[in-house]
Amino acid sequence: MTVHFPFQNSYSALPDSFFARVAPTPVAAPRLIKLNRPLAVQLGLDPDLLETPEGAEILAGKTVPDGADPIAMAYAGHQFGQFVPQLGDGRAILLGEVIDKDGVRRDIQLKGSGPTPFSRRGDGRAALGPVLREYIVSEAMHALGIPTTRSLAAVVTGEHVIRETALPGAVLTRVASSHIRVGTFQFFAVRRDTDAIRRLADHVIARHYPELSGTERPYHALLAGVVARQAELVARWLLVGFIHGVMNTDNSSISGETIDYGPCAFMDAYNPAQVFSSIDEMGRYAYANQPRIALWNLTRLAECLLPLFGEEQDKAVEQAQEILGAFPETFSKAYQAGLRKKVGLFTERDGDEALIQDLLDAMAKNQADFTLTFRRLGDAAGDPAADDARAEFMDPAAFDEWARRWRERLAAEPQSAAERQTAMNAVNPIFIPRNHRVEAVIQAAVNNDDYAPFEELVKVLARPYADQPDYAAYADPPLPDQRVLQTFCGT
Template identity: 50%
Template structure:
């Protein structure tokens, strides 16, 4: 008899030296119950299932029942966590294998919260329900905001308690990603066993993600610059919608350019570059405005790890690495300016654009204006009748913005139509996320599903969801998010 869920698996990661992973099966849970199944994602992946066998589906997505084609492993890696280097690895996640889609694309299928591994470092290897729902929700939000991201295929309630700041219900999430290769994976390859397997990892990463680089004169440099380009674009997209990852350690930076490892993530409401929500980021290292600088710092860790593969001559390797790394600020600035022009409905380049953009952001910061709503009001041509928005400074800025559009010989309506493609009407507001998670833990999934419906069409304003644009006064002042580990 066939399984209730059908995959088309491959397991190329296990062809790497065993140094990179440990074979280990998920730890069975007591009474798995399937709570969420991402049917749209399943269809894209070519994963089929028998809805009449819902109980068996829960067993599979919990890891209680293994798919025959899998070779379950925990990946080994290292990383800089808040700037300090340490040995890490999948402490509560198990990679089942790679799903080959009907289009021939390859995606990792990983169970998160599936039990202890050799890399658990004293942890329980489990995840709690609210944290896994947060990852499901946030990864779907970024997907529909058209931002590269890992996604969530399923969430299973385990029927077992998880002990964190309080006792919470446990869960297992099925995560889908182009791969789980991280900057930290390369740091691990460079810093352990004398770097003997660094070239193996580089060859694998290029073959899997960037096969067009095989003919490059210097594959390590070409690989690095490809990753740098992807990371610059990703961070610019985060900045576009006010997303704060919250824990940009090098082990959370995927070389495929996807957002990954959703822990204390959140969206900024009032525009303030210093915004931090993560309870463990006490110094603001990963604040909204610091994200491009941290991406650059993380890339410096990657290029450092790649030095032996760049050249056997150390001086030559360092020289080439420094030259590549120095390109990041200009790449990022160009992408950021292009993004901000689109947010303002502009299609041409003007030397004064940076000044125009900075004036608006400066006004928003001074007024504590909502980042998402301000651009929404601008594109709709209608501002609230509040003192903040009835500002002479804003009126003067709007007049200059309209002149800038006119200089392109375009109408305001044309610019606003362009803006609606990049400025969301809806984001997962922090208070709505918390409402949904708290209700779900008590067995009521309706607020969560309602929020999920809202974020699946973020660029379409629907009056019936207008309350999802509102933010309770002072809510963010004491708001904190947590890693869930």
């Protein structure tokens, strides 16, 4: 049987200025590393056929399936604050779109599938390490309940790519609600192509915000919708200790999904100024800066949409500023609600925000592990004698002083200790993609062609909130000699 993709493409039906038509570059000897079988089924694909040699060839870009309309999308972007008028998919090719089992339109894209007109002298390829990193982290984010692109498959190509040294080449099959970015709008705005901006905005509304169709001011409502989704998304990042690493406007999704897992990382010890990305020398995209940068990116989107707001420039700017002004409150509401859940509060009372901030301040001062502190706080809520959370602090007395006030606050609510612990464990993961674990998996694959550690890590991270006694070591923070101080882009 032939592998069939039920493509129903819409983006490639837009004008030619939106993309370049380009086919993936064939590779020598594709071999499937991992297929996300549940996701394949969700997309209406046959996982058994995708695991055949024919399926591996499609997932590596060696064979283009029937119905595909391969394109590289055009976009621009601010990279670390500097505007680049033309970026585009330099190593990714969108095969097409399918409608999944829930009726949601999803892109299927090959990342690392060869050069495109947007490659800017790059080889268009991906190394194995970054492909595994994106597979691991994007699927972990999905399991954590955070909107994200997904990973359908990882394939080694049988060829090498040259970075600092020769590395095994690989291709990631990425799935997204779409790959439309703030930078996509910027591509047309810098060219003063208002018709294209309107066409793109209409496409985005139809695809991601259909409830806005027919409203009196759909483009104002579109900006408001993107602002709300981004505010809530970044709040969710902070609540699990996630640092994106490259929050450029071309990495900011209009759909509200986390996209482009380059030098991303999860914090071990809590530090609001934490940076891992080797290219973020000034800390622009540090953990605590992410809300501010998200608003900065959204302001760039608003600038692009101004021509659609009306002919009176001053009025359009005022309207855009009003919409953007909703970001801080939307973010704070989502973030504070999430923090209350993390410390086991079922209601909102005056003083809660200060109480939680005192905990965060003590965690930062005492280098307490972000994930384990909150998880073990759930144990302490369930059993006052449990002291594992206390052990996370260099000065346990700092925790004791805070815990006394916390328990007084908990006593004002009627929930039982068991109810509270269950609720806290449902929002405080025990397993995250620890940087040292991810790096160990990558080294085993790159150096020894050993994917057993990768398979095991993916399995553990699929159930981040569940106690898994057989894999308890995966919850441990790194030893001093295991710490990963920098993460790197795959280019």
